Amino acid sequence: MEKGLTHTSCLTVKESDTAIALGSGDMPVLATPRMMALMENAAMLAVAGSLQEGETTVGGHIESSHLCxxxxxKAVEATARLTKVDGRKLTFEIEAYCDGTLLGKGSHLRFIVNREKFLGRL
Known part of the structure; x- marks a missing residue:
């Protein structure tokens, strides 16, 4: 796995993506948890093609601002860039934009896991 892998995930904000719908607030705007889920999706997809058979990644930590x-x-784009690889631990820079305006910026940590072993722990 090499640093620099990137992916951009997109969504058009629907009623189901709002703070009201997700219960994170009482305004009809993009919910912070939905923005962060889009960022996490971008990170997952950035490295998906570089994994071995039977592997996937799981989120371990995410931290982001939500600025506006x-x-x-409205359309939202979230981009993740792999900045560090430490064995099975992957660190990403994440950003989200709408119409060229920065919505949020932060970091995300993911771990490479064997899908069967991971689910076997349930």
Whole structure:
């Protein structure tokens, strides 16, 4: 796995993505947890093609600002870039934008796991 892998995930904000719908607030704007889930999705997909058969990644930590509101109907793009590889531990820089305006920026930690072994721990 090499540093620099990137992916951008996109969504158009729907009512189901709002703070009201997710219970994280009472405003009809993009919920912070939904923005962070989009960032996490970008990180997962950035490295998906570099994993071995039977492997996947799971989130371990995510930290991000959420700087401005985004109304229903607007397009949001979240980009993740792999910045560090330490064995099975992967560190990403994450950012989200709407119409060129920075919505959030932070970091995300993922771990490479064997899918069967991971699910076997349930």
């Amino acid at each position: 509101p985004t109304p229903v109907g």
